[in-house]
Amino acid sequence: MIVENRTWTGELREAVSDLTPGVALCVVFLITMFFVAMFAPWIAPYNEAAILTNESFSPPNAEMWLGSDYLGRDVLSRLIYGVRVTLSLSLIITLLSFFSGVGLGFLAAAFGGRTDMWMSRINDAMLSFPSLMLALIVINSLGSSFVVLVFTLAFIDMTRVFRVARALAVNIMVMDYVEAAVVRGEGKGWIVWHEVLPNTLTPLAAEFGIRFTYAILFISALSFLGLGVQPPQSDLGVMVKENMQALLYGEYTTLYPAFGIAFIAISMNVFVDWLLQRSNAKLPDEI
Amino acid sequence: MSEPLLKVRNLDVSVYDKKGKPFKIVDGISFDVQPGEVIALIGESGSGKTTISLGCMGYTRPGCHITNGTVDLGGTQVLDQSLPKLQELRGKDITYVAQSAAASFNGAMTIDAQVTEIPVITGAMSREDALAKAARLYNDLELPDPDNIGKRYPHQVSGGQLQRLMAAMAMISGPRLLILDEPTTALDVTTQIEVLASFKKLIKDNDTAAIYVTHDLSLVAQVADHILVLKDGQMVEYGTTDQIISDPQHDYTKALMAAAHLMPDEIHAPPITTTEETPLLQVKNVTAGYGAKQEIIALRDIDLTIHAGETVGVIGESGSGKTTLGRLISGLMGAKNGSVHLNGQQLAQSVGQRSRDELRQIQFAFQMADVALNPRQKLNKILSRPMMFYRGLSQSEATKEVARLLERVDLPTEFAWRFPPELSGGQRQRVNLARALAAEPKLIICDEITSALDTIVAQQILDLLEDLQDELGLSYMFITHDIATVSKISEQIAVMRHGRIVAQGSVDQVLTPPCHDYTQLLLNSVPEMRTDWLDEAVVERRKLVAALDGN
Numbered sequence: 065m066i067v068e069n070r071t072w073t074g075e076l077r078e079a080v081s082d083l084t085p086g087v088a089l090c091v092v093f094l095i096t097m098f099f100v101a102m103f104a105p106w107i108a109p110y111n112e113a114a115i116l117t118n119e120s121f122s123p124p125n126a127e128m129w130l131g132s133d134y135l136g137r138d139v140l141s142r143l144i145y146g147v148r149v150t151l152s153l154s155l156i157i158t159l160l161s162f163f164s165g166v167g168l169g170f171l172a173a174a175f176g177g178r179t180d181m182w183m184s185r186i187n188d189a190m191l192s193f194p195s196l197m198l199a200l201i202v203i204n205s206l207g208s209s210f211v212v213l214v215f216t217l218a219f220i221d222m223t224r225v226f227r228v229a230r231a232l233a234v235n236i237m238v239m240d241y242v243e244a245a246v247v248r249g250e251g252k253g254w255i256v257w258h259e260v261l262p263n264t265l266t267p268l269a270a271e272f273g274i275r276f277t278y279a280i281l282f283i284s285a286l287s288f289l290g291l292g293v294q295p296p297q298s299d300l301g302v303m304v305k306e307n308m309q310a311l312l313y314g315e316y317t318t319l320y321p322a323f324g325i326a327f328i329a330i331s332m333n334v335f336v337d338w339l340l341q342r343s344n345a346k347l348p349d350e351i
Numbered sequence: 352m353s354e355p356l357l358k359v360r361n362l363d364v365s366v367y368d369k370k371g372k373p374f375k376i377v378d379g380i381s382f383d384v385q386p387g388e389v390i391a392l393i394g395e396s397g398s399g400k401t402t403i404s405l406g407c408m409g410y411t412r413p414g415c416h417i418t419n420g421t422v423d424l425g426g427t428q429v430l431d432q433s434l435p436k437l438q439e440l441r442g443k444d445i446t447y448v449a450q451s452a453a454a455s456f457n458g459a460m461t462i463d464a465q466v467t468e469i470p471v472i473t474g475a476m477s478r479e480d481a482l483a484k485a486a487r488l489y490n491d492l493e494l495p496d497p498d499n500i501g502k503r504y505p506h507q508v509s510g511g512q513l514q515r516l517m518a519a520m521a522m523i524s525g526p527r528l529l530i531l532d533e534p535t536t537a538l539d540v541t542t543q544i545e546v547l548a549s550f551k552k553l554i555k556d557n558d559t560a561a562i563y564v565t566h567d568l569s570l571v572a573q574v575a576d577h578i579l580v581l582k583d584g585q586m587v588e589y590g591t592t593d594q595i596i597s598d599p600q601h602d603y604t605k606a607l608m609a610a611a612h613l614m615p616d617e618i619h620a621p622p623i624t625t626t627e628e629t630p631l632l633q634v635k636n637v638t639a640g641y642g643a644k645q646e647i648i649a650l651r652d653i654d655l656t657i658h659a660g661e662t663v664g665v666i667g668e669s670g671s672g673k674t675t676l677g678r679l680i681s682g683l684m685g686a687k688n689g690s691v692h693l694n695g696q697q698l699a700q701s702v703g704q705r706s707r708d709e710l711r712q713i714q715f716a717f718q719m720a721d722v723a724l725n726p727r728q729k730l731n732k733i734l735s736r737p738m739m740f741y742r743g744l745s746q747s748e749a750t751k752e753v754a755r756l757l758e759r760v761d762l763p764t765e766f767a768w769r770f771p772p773e774l775s776g777g778q779r780q781r782v783n784l785a786r787a788l789a790a791e792p793k794l795i796i797c798d799e800i801t802s803a804l805d806t807i808v809a810q811q812i813l814d815l816l817e818d819l820q821d822e823l824g825l826s827y828m829f830i831t832h833d834i835a836t837v838s839k840i841s842e843q844i845a846v847m848r849h850g851r852i853v854a855q856g857s858v859d860q861v862l863t864p865p866c867h868d869y870t871q872l873l874l875n876s877v878p879e880m881r882t883d884w885l886d887e888a889v890v891e892r893r894k895l896v897a898a899l900d901g902n
Contacts, residue, residue, distance in 0.1 A: 240723035244786070247681050248740060249702055249710045262727035 079342070087338045090331035097147055097328055104148040108141040113296055121307075121315040133307050133317055142303060143320055149299040150325075153214065154279035160218035161279075162272060165225025170260060172226075173233030174252045184230065190223045196285070203291045213292060217282060221275055228271050232264040266343045273336035277329045284325050300325050355383035356560045357407065357528055362420035364402050364411060364584075373418065377402050377584045380420075382577070384528070384560040389551075391563045391571040391592075393607070394581035395805035396776070400564045403581075404530045407562060408445050409437045425527060442469045446521035450533040452513040456505040463501030466520045475524055488519040491556065492549045511542035515549055522553060529554065529561040535570065539668040540832055540876040541892070547573060548889045566805055569611040569878035572596050573885040580604050596880050610806040614835050614877050620859040621842035629695040631793055631826050632657040632680065632713070637689030639679055645687045649675040651850045653689070657794060657843075660820065662827040664837035664858070666873065667847035673830045676847070677796045680828070681715045711741040714787035718799040720779035724771040730757070730782055731767040737789040752789075760785045760815060777808035781815065788819070794826045801836065813840055834873045838862055846870050868898045 083091065100107060109129075110116060116128065117136040124131045130139040172183040202216045236242060236259065245255050286292035287301025295302065303321035310317035364377035377399040384390050392400040405411060407422055409429045422429040424444060432440060441447075449455050456465060466488075467481035476484070482501070489497035492515045505513060514534055521529055531550065535543040551574050554561050565571055571578060571592070578595045580587040580603065588601045599605050634655040640648040649672045657663050667673040678684050680691055685700035692698065693712060699705045717723035724733055734756055735749035744752065754764040760781040771779055780800060787795045797816070801809035817840065819825055831837050837844060837858075844861045846854040846869060854867040861870060872895040875888055 239725075240717045240719060241725040243683065244715065244717060244723055246702060247683060247710070247715045248737060248790075249705070249707060250740070258728070258732075259725055263725070 082342060084338070087334055090334040093327060093331045094335065097151065100144055101148040101151040104144045108138075108144040110138040110141040112142045112145040112298070113137065114141075121310045121313050121317055123315065130320055131315065131317060133303070134309060139307075139317055139320060142298060143300075143324065146298055146300045146303050146321060147324060147328075149293060149297060150280060150283065150301070151328075153210070153283055153293070153299065154276055156214055157217045157221060157279045157283070158272060158276045160214065161221035161225050161275065162268075164218070165222040166229040166268065168222075169226045169229025169231075170233045170256045172230050173237050174256050174260070176237070180230075183226075187223050187226050191227070195220045195282070199282070199286060200289075200291060203286070208291055208294055210293075213283070213286070217279060217286075220282075221279060225271065225275060229264070229268065232267055233260050236260045236263050267340075270336050270340045273332050273339070277332045277336075280325065280328060280332075353385060356386045356425050357384040357562075358421075358423040359383075359403075359407060360421045360423070362403065362406055362422065363418045364399070364406055364415050365418045366415050373416075375418075375584060376415065377406065380579075380581075380584075380586055382579055382589065384562065384577075386527070386560050387555060387558040388576045389554060389561045389563050389574050390577045390579060391565060391575035392579050392581060393565055393568055393571055394587075395566055395807060397583070398581040399584035400566075400581050401532055402584075404447075404532060404562050404564050407528070407530065408441055408447065410441075439473070442473060443475065443524045444526055445528045445530065446524070446526040447530045448514075448517050448521050448532065448534050451537050452517040453505070453510060453537075455517060456513060458505050460504075461501065462503055462505060462508070462516055465505075466501065466516065466523055469520075470524045473524075481523065484523055485519060488522055488553075489516075491553055492516075492519060493545075509542070511538050511546050514538060514546050518550060518553060522557065522559070525557070527560060529559050530564070531561060532564045533566070534563075536565070536567075540834075541668060541872055543570075544876055544878075544885065544888050544892060548885055550574065551885065567611070567878075568596070568607050568806075569613060569880055572880055572882055573878060580607065592882060596882075606807055608880070610810040611880065613880060614874070615839055618838055618859050618862050621857050628658075630656045631659045631661075631694065632828075633692040633695075634676070634680065635690050635692065637676075637679065637686045637691070639675065639684065639686040639689075641684075645685075649850050650679065650686075653852055655845055655852070655855075657826050657828060659793065659826055660824045661843060662820065662829055662841045663843040663845065664841035665828060665830045665845050665847060666832065666834050666837055668832055670849075671847040672850040673847050674798055675850075677715065677798050677828065677830050681713055681796055682710070683715075707741055711790045712793040714790050714792040714795050716783055716787045716795055716797045716800050719803055720776065720783040720800075721771070723783055724779060724786075726770060726772050729768055729770055733771070733782065734767070734785055734789050737786060741790050756785050756789055759788070759819070776804055777811065780804060780808075780812055784812070784815070784819075788823075792825070794828065796828045796830065798830045799832070802831065802833065809836075816840065834862075835877045846873070868895055871895055872899065 115136045116138055117132050119132060119136060120134045122128065122132040128138045128140065130143065133139050133142060168183065172180040198220060199216055203212060206212045233256075242255060242259050245259055283292055283299065284301030284304070287299050288305045290305065293299040293302050298306070300321040304318050307318035360381045362377055362380045363375055365373040365375050367373055380403055382390060392403055394400045402412070402415065406417055407429065409422065409432060411417055417430060420430070427440070429437070429440065456462075463482060463485060466485045467478065470476040470481050471478050485501055486497055489500055494500050494512055494515055500508065500512070508516065518534070534550065535546050538546060547570065563571065563575055575592050577590065578592050579589045580595070580601065582603050588595060588599065588604045595604060596608070599608055634653055637650055637653040638648065639645060639650045653676060655663070655676070665673045665676060675684070679686060682698070682700065682702040682705055690697050693709055698709060702710065731750060731753050734753045735746065738744045738749040738752055739746065750767070753767050757764050757766055762778060762781055766774070771782065774782065783800065801812050804812065813836065816827065820827065829837060829841060841858050844856065844858050845852045846861065846867065848869050854861050854870045862874065864871070866874070872892065875891050875895060878884060
């Protein structure tokens with residue numbers, strides 16, 4: 065079989081041509097959301113905190129495309145800033161949990177034996193706490209701030225990532241090519257970096273997408289409960305909570321952020337499913 | 352001649368590429384099978400032999416399509432049947448024995464339940480009748496304790512027995528056509544002939560027509576009445592077994608004959624090596640095992656010496672400890688007692704305690720090149736790493752040397768920028784060897800490196816090994832279950848059984864009668880290219896097994 069030299073751009077072009085319309089829609093939506101998050105101050109028509117009218121829950125009009133919220137602020141502007149906060153917090157949390165979880169998971173798999181046993185059992189103990197309850201206790205006792213939020217959620221996520229990364233790496237560690245490297249006299253670090261990591265990148269990338277979605281949902285849930293992002297800052301979860309009464313007056317204000325959360329989560333899931341199916345990579349059974 | 356049971360005419364099977372262009376993987380195949388007769392489909396992997404046999408059941412693997420031709424089974428047009436009709440046909444009239452019985456049995460059900468499942472489910476037989484028939488089949492297949500073996504679970508019987516039980520499963524509904532797809536390839540050589548003999552008897556006794564799929568011409572000579580030689584989906588030669596093996600017409604058939612696993616007519620005594628110089632490698636009185644305290648003994652009192660420039664064959668069946676010995680020498684596991692010496696210096700037990708130079712001198716070539724090469728590393732990286740690691744070359748120096756190395760193992764230099772999955776099996780095995788060579792070793796431990804390859808490709812790899820030995824003065828420890836191969840390439844031989852070396856010495860000493868009973872059993876299991884060999888071999892085998900068990 066003759067395969068042309070694979071280049072980065074070539075692979076990207078091929079991937080784009082493989083997109084189905086539904087997946088393409090989700091990808092476009094996600095890219096738009098990230099674009100909005102990055103350039104929020106330039107895109108948002110008003111300052112997110114500016115009170116523009118005395119009227120609560122005013123219906124959409126020419127000045128305020130999505131109307132006003134309970135304090136008379138522009139819903140569209142707050143939505144744009146909310147997406148920025150939600151996505152950036154989730155991204156930081158997921159990145160942190162991945163660096164620590166994958167690192168520790170690979171370490172456990174590479175050393176095996178007693179090291180692996182202890183690391184895995186401690187991790188199992190952590191996993192046995194319901195994540196929401198753990199988050200509530202920690203945040204309640206330390207007080208909510210961005211730093212506390214990020215580190216608590218990253219820690220909780222790390223335990224999940226650890227399991228997946230370890231399970232993936234354990235499967236690779238028993239392959240003959242790893243044994244070949246061991247006979248050669250390679251160190252653990254080299255083996256993990258050059259033999260294990262390249263073979264786990266695709267499933268880990270997919271896992272990253274799934275974890276990212278969970279982080280969005282988790283942080284939104286906490287904000288909704290009043291323990292996440294604190295006013296005057298706001299994210300999508302805070303907006304759902306603030307504007308709940310709108311439903312009593314027959315206005316949709318609270319639904320915009322709610323749909324925002326839902327669409328981002330769904331799009332991410334569809335994209336990840338497509339990615340997994342395309343590469344035929346499977347996540348290990350025990351997650 | 353009576354009317355043939357199976358008539359296959361102009362069978363084409365195609366796959367479609369991304370642009371929808373068809374590509375024929377089976378091209379215009381026609382053959383007949385009479386009741387009670389066996390036709391062998393023979394060819395290397397990718398020749399379409401399994402695809403044809405599946406096509407006879409009206410089945411294609413996902414992505415393949417039967418694009419032309421007819422399959423007539425006793426008046427029924429198999430390819431025109433609807434799916435429910437086909438399913439009925441497949442369980443009842445056509446049955447299939449797969450290569451790996453271990454993978455085809457459900458470990459959680461008794462053997463009886465699985466053997467009788469199809470006729471009971473389809474209502475063809477009552478459970479009692481089916482069980483009685485099964486017991487008769489166990490008896491015909493010469494399984495031990497035929498009345499009770501069915502009550503066991505699959506893990507409680509041996510691999511050879513399981514393969515025969517699978518034949519019982521296939522025969523229970525009294526099929527008119529039996530398809531055997533490499534049914535003995537996964538078995539040990541000494542078990543293989545028993546299984547082969549019982550298949551042969553079963554087919555003759557029941558007047559069943561059979562299609563036998565294999566890559567091994569010497570095996571086929573024992574069971575088949577007709578042989579169809581395939582290459583790239585096309586028929587190369589078709590004739591009776593006697594015709595094909597005594598007077599092959601086509602060059603490809605001749606090449607297959609030449610590469611068959613046969614014992615050489617004469618075993619030449621190796622040149623006598625001077626024993627005064629220090630041997631390259633010495634294994635002294637080693638005992639080793641698995642488990643936390645090495646309580647499961649895999650090697651007992653092993654002594655082995657390898658001189659520079661010499662090939663030592665280590666033969667044994669699965670579980671004999673031959674691979675464990677290779678792993679021990681390379682430092683992947685430690686010994687309980689005894690020691691390993693390189694150039695007279697004692698080696699540390701584990702890889703981590705050995706010096707880089709000691710590691711460099713002993714390289715290990717793995718059996719399965721497809722899992723021994725990282726699929727995400729280009730060949731350039733795979734091959735340059737040992738050069739950089741052991742010899743301190745820079746990446747650019749190593750890249751230049753990779754080109755030379757690829758030439759040395761007869762691969763194009765531009766392969767350096769390919770990934771292993773883009774290579775064929777034989778090419779990957781060459782890369783596997785090249786990686787060992789990249790370290791400039793003194794000794795390469797070859798663990799069954801030809802057993803997963805087609806016979807012709809395996810022969811090419813063996814030729815390459817000999818060329819390299821002549822050029823570089825390498826030593827090989829050649830681990831294999833194939834006594835025919837080893838007798839051609841080794842100077843010294845060690846025969847292993849149950850973790851012990853039972854016979855050892857120069858190749859002519861070990862293999863010329865009178866030899867150890869177990870060596871004799873292995874020799875007796877190598878098929879000879881004549882049609883009456885099997886019956887004699889089975890008789891001889893029983894005597895030898897009885898003698899071995901007596902000891």
